[in-house]
Amino acid sequence: MPPINNLQLMIFPNNPNLTGLELFRFRSLLIITWFVLLLTIFSFFVNLYVQDYRSAISNSIVFTFCLIPVLWLTYRLRLQLASCYLIAVSYTSSLLAFWLDITLNKKDMHPELMLILMAIGTIILFEMKQSIVIVVLLGVTFQAYRIIIMKFLDQPFEVGQLLNGFSVFSCLIYFNYFTQKLIRSAEEALVKKNEQLTKSIDIKDKLFGIIGHDLRSPIASLKTQLMGIHDGYITPLDFQQRTGRLMQMVDGVYLALDNLLHWSMLQRDQLLARPTTLDLTQLIESVLYLYTAELKEKNLALTTCLQPARVVADELQLQIVLRNLLHNAIKFTPAGGSIHVSTGQHDHTGWLRITDSGVGMPISRPASLPGQVIPSRGTAGEKGTGLGLELCREFMRLNQGELLIDSQMGKGTNVTIRLNNFANATDKQLFY
Numbered sequence: 003m004p005p006i007n008n009l010q011l012m013i014f015p016n017n018p019n020l021t022g023l024e025l026f027r028f029r030s031l032l033i034i035t036w037f038v039l040l041l042t043i044f045s046f047f048v049n050l051y052v053q054d055y056r057s058a059i060s061n062s063i064v065f066t067f068c069l070i071p072v073l074w075l076t077y078r079l080r081l082q083l084a085s086c087y088l089i090a091v092s093y094t095s096s097l098l099a100f101w102l103d104i105t106l107n108k109k110d111m112h113p114e115l116m117l118i119l120m121a122i123g124t125i126i127l128f129e130m131k132q133s134i135v136i137v138v139l140l141g142v143t144f145q146a147y148r149i150i151i152m153k154f155l156d157q158p159f160e161v162g163q164l165l166n167g168f169s170v171f172s173c174l175i176y177f178n179y180f181t182q183k184l185i186r187s188a189e190e191a192l193v194k195k196n197e198q199l200t201k202s203i204d205i206k207d208k209l210f211g212i213i214g215h216d217l218r219s220p221i222a223s224l225k226t227q228l229m230g231i232h233d234g235y236i237t238p239l240d241f242q243q244r245t246g247r248l249m250q251m252v253d254g255v256y257l258a259l260d261n262l263l264h265w266s267m268l269q270r271d272q273l274l275a276r277p278t279t280l281d282l283t284q285l286i287e288s289v290l291y292l293y294t295a296e297l298k299e300k301n302l303a304l305t306t307c308l309q310p311a312r313v314v315a316d317e318l319q320l321q322i323v324l325r326n327l328l329h330n331a332i333k334f335t336p337a338g339g340s341i342h343v344s345t346g347q348h349d350h351t352g353w354l355r356i357t358d359s360g361v362g363m364p365i366s367r368p369a370s371l372p373g374q375v376i377p378s379r380g381t382a383g384e385k386g387t388g389l390g391l392e393l394c395r396e397f398m399r400l401n402q403g404e405l406l407i408d409s410q411m412g413k414g415t416n417v418t419i420r421l422n423n424f425a426n427a428t429d430k431q432l433f434y
Contacts, residue, residue: 023189024081030126031076031084039069064095085127089136092120093143100147104154114147114167121174130182134175141171221255249295275316275400282311282320282345282354282421289324290343293332300337307344311352313421319397320421323405326390327356327417334415335360347423355418363409 046061068091075084099113117140124133124140144167230236286308297304313320331341339359346353398405402422409415 023185026185027081027085027127028076028079031072031081031088034123034126035069035072035076035088039065039073042069067091068095089120089124089127092116093140096120096143100150104150114144117141117144117147118170118174121171121178125174125178125181130179130186133178133182137171137175137178141167141175144171224252224255275319275397277314277316277401279312279314279423280317280320282313282352283308285317285321286324286328286343286345286354289321289328292325293328296332297341300332300335300339302332302335302337303340305340305342307342309344309346311345311347311354312423313352313403314423315401315403315421316397319401323394323397323419324354326394327419330390331356331358331360331415331417334358334362350423351420352423353418353420355416357414357416359414362411362413362415363407 042061042065046058046065049055049058049061068088072084072088072091075081075087096113096116099116103113121137121140124136127133128136145164148164148167227236290304290306328341328343335341335358341359342355342357344355344357394405398419398421404418404420406418406420407415408418
């Protein structure tokens with residue numbers, strides 16, 4: 003005898019070809035059919051024992067022509083056909099039982115109770131529109147049963163029985179409608195959760211790949227330089243000459259780690275924008291100072307045209323945006339090139355523009371549109387994680403700003419950010 007777990011799996015398998023609502027209906031069909039099958043077998047032997055052979059024959063007919071075909075269709079994943087067959091046979095059986103009760107037994111055996119069970123089953127086995135139509139048909143049949151029984155069995159006409167039937171099937175239709183909506187909402191939520199989980203796994207794999215590949219090389223190079231000084235292979239003078247390059251590597255690693263941290267927090271919805279009023283000019287001046295060594299190392303000509311540009315934004319997030327944009331301009335501009343930074347204000351909008359004479363991008367599109375994170379190397383072999391632009395896009399969205407890129411291959415890139423100035427709107431305290 004197989005273990006109970008294996009037996010359960012054999013009777014109610016988890017079919018990998020079905021998902022969501024289909025799997026629910028698949029297992030519901032099996033549960034209903036197997037339960038009725040076992041109950042029919044039990045009734046068959048009880049009827050034989052009490053010598054009620056007519057009922058035993060009815061049990062065998064139900065077993066052979068109803069339950070076995072439904073099981074066969076269900077295991078072949080013909081769920082719609084199996085559901086229709088089950089309801090059709092059950093409905094026909096109830097009509098036949100009603101006719102036999104009226105013509106032969108001359109008594110009310112209440113076969114219409116089967117209609118209520120069928121109505122409950124349709125909620126599980128059919129889509130909303132189909133199940134409502136079937137329940138309405140069953141409700142009309144129920145009322146017809148009661149009227150015919152009152153007429154042919156000479157029972158007094160009772161409005162209460164008709165009202166009870168109307169109330170029962172009205173409740174079933176109402177329950178059916180909202181149950182189907184809840185099932186559909188639950189399925190959509192499950193699909194959404196599955197997509198979020200898949201996205202989260204992809205992001206995790208991407209971040210581990212970045213940490214393991216793009217950050218390992220510069221750190222290993224820095225370690226080699228320091229070991230060379232420690233062991234005497236590199237003189238302090240040689241090391242001093244390499245300081246600019248090492249600072250560039252360290253800054254790249256620091257920016258990459260900082261981007262990874264904020265990116266992971268964004269994916270977990272742990273970052274909010276806490277805006278304050280600030281000047282883009284002062285902020286970009288502090289960022290330019292951080293990249294003095296890199297600009298000098300690549301012999302890049304920096305020009306500025308800085309006008310007051312008051313905006314309302316999260317200072318830390320905006321600083322990260324400016325660092326990434328300037329870092330990209332330096333990274334993708336060849337030695338001897340130029341970078342121009344300008345700021346200004348128009349009406350209630352402050353803007354900042356970074357224009358470089360670098361290698362450019364293959365396409366021009368609003369950077370506010372989601373894109374694929376693609377790591378790429380700079381003109382001097384600088385490594386990148388590819389997260390910088392995506393991080394800028396998310397931070398600009400949080401701060402209700404715009405990030406625009408205009409670029410041509412071999413002709414440079416023009417990056418513009420625009421932010422609102424809500425100086426006169428005191429209710430703008432926190433962006434979500």
